[in-house]
Amino acid sequence: xxxxxxxxxxxxxxxxxxxxxxxxxxxxxxxxxxxxxxxxxxxxxxxxxxxxxxxxxxxxxxxxxxxxxxxxxxxxxxxxxxxxxxxxxxxxxxxxxxxxxxxxxxxxxxxxxxxxxxxxxxxxxxxxxxxxxxxxxxxxxxxxxxxxxxxxxxxxxxxxxxxxxxxxxxxxxxxxxxxxxxxxxxxxxxxxxxxxxxxxxxxxxxxxxxxxxxxxxxxxxxxxxxxxxxxxxxxxxxxxxxxxxxxxxxxxxxxxxxxxxxxxxxxxxxxxxxxxxxxxxxxxxx
Numbered sequence: 001x002x003x004x005x006x007x008x009x010x011x012x013x014x015x016x017x018x019x020x021x022x023x024x025x026x027x028x029x030x031x032x033x034x035x036x037x038x039x040x041x042x043x044x045x046x047x048x049x050x051x052x053x054x055x056x057x058x059x060x061x062x063x064x065x066x067x068x069x070x071x072x073x074x075x076x077x078x079x080x081x082x083x084x085x086x087x088x089x090x091x092x093x094x095x096x097x098x099x100x101x102x103x104x105x106x107x108x109x110x111x112x113x114x115x116x117x118x119x120x121x122x123x124x125x126x127x128x129x130x131x132x133x134x135x136x137x138x139x140x141x142x143x144x145x146x147x148x149x150x151x152x153x154x155x156x157x158x159x160x161x162x163x164x165x166x167x168x169x170x171x172x173x174x175x176x177x178x179x180x181x182x183x184x185x186x187x188x189x190x191x192x193x194x195x196x197x198x199x200x201x202x203x204x205x206x207x208x209x210x211x212x213x214x215x216x217x218x219x220x221x222x223x224x225x226x227x228x229x230x231x232x233x234x235x236x237x238x239x240x241x242x243x244x245x246x247x248x249x250x251x252x253x254x255x256x257x258x259x260x261x262x263x264x265x266x267x268x269x270x271x272x273x274x275x276x277x278x279x280x281x282x283x284x285x286x
Contacts, residue, residue: 040260041069046080046093047172048197049121049215050249052279054093057271061264070264077172078102081252085111090261092252095121095172095215096179112255116265119272120282122216123177123245124233126201126223128208133157135227138244141181144211147189152209164192165200165212173197176247177213217280239282249281 044054051074058070078099080092085106098106098113106113125141127133133156136144143149144162153159166188167174182188195203200212205222212223216233219225225233228244237243251265276283 042261042264043071043089044091044093045073045075045083045089047077047095048074049095049173049217050093053119053268053272053281056275057268061267076170078170084252085109094250094252096175098252099175113252114255115250115252117248118251118269119249119276120246121249122233122238122243123173123213123247124216124219125211125213125226126204127211127226128204129224130208131157131224135230137229138181142183142186145182145188146186147191160209163207163210164189165195165203165210166192168194173215180245
């Protein structure tokens with residue numbers, strides 16, 4: 001088991017970029033309470049898809065409670081959950097459910113985890129605007145990403161080799177893509193280039209032969225989103241459940257988390273409900 005966990009740590013370390021750290025700090029104190037006792041801190045780490053939501057919630061909290069210190073950093077869902085198990089963060093942001101390896105690690109360390117859904121979003125495949133392909137079936141997406149199809153001409157596009165861009169193994173977006181698109185019997189092609197969401201979008205926007213995927217919130221005019229099985233990734237189609245690549249977004253926390261942590265989780269759910277559209281997310285069940 002120890003070897004397996006070391007391998008897991010090395011895998012996570014290999015593929016995860018340095019976390020983007022966003023620190024909000026308020027140092028006001030009550031005159032009647034010593035500074036060390038008045039402050040409370042919350043460290044949040046994980047999925048980039050949930051960072052804007054966590055940052056906005058942190059800003060709101062620290063406006064209301066100047067004694068609070070909230071740190072929000074990225075690095076991917078896997079890093080967030082691993083940090084939670086290690087005790088180096090209080091809340092993990094995850095854009096997919098915990099993987100079995102991390103579940104086993106938590107059990108081995110006698111760490112009980114709980115989770116809550118805070119919002120939903122969608123994963124959207126996209127191409128260069130010059131690529132005429134605008135719709136792919138789930139089967140075509142799977143065949144592209146497992147390496148079965150290697151030319152755009154095989155899916156109605158130009159006679160160009162397909163360049164696959166994927167998120168890395170620590171990414172919750174990749175884990176959800178694996179579950180929703182690749183399925184249990186397929187594996188990612190060894191030819192795929194691994195990138196974070198923003199570099200992936202930049203790469204695809206400058207390479208007509210490339211295809212990538214990201215959370216709905218990353219879409220802009222520099223890339224062309226693809227319909228899946230005829231359903232375009234519009235806000236209404238995602239909200240109504242017509243677009244097939246919709247996923248829940250989670251926060252993970254320890255079962256013995258104190259009340260300030262649980263209060264923040266309720267706050268992040270409320271923020272998602274009130275600001276989902278501006279954040280590129282979707283509130284509610286479904």
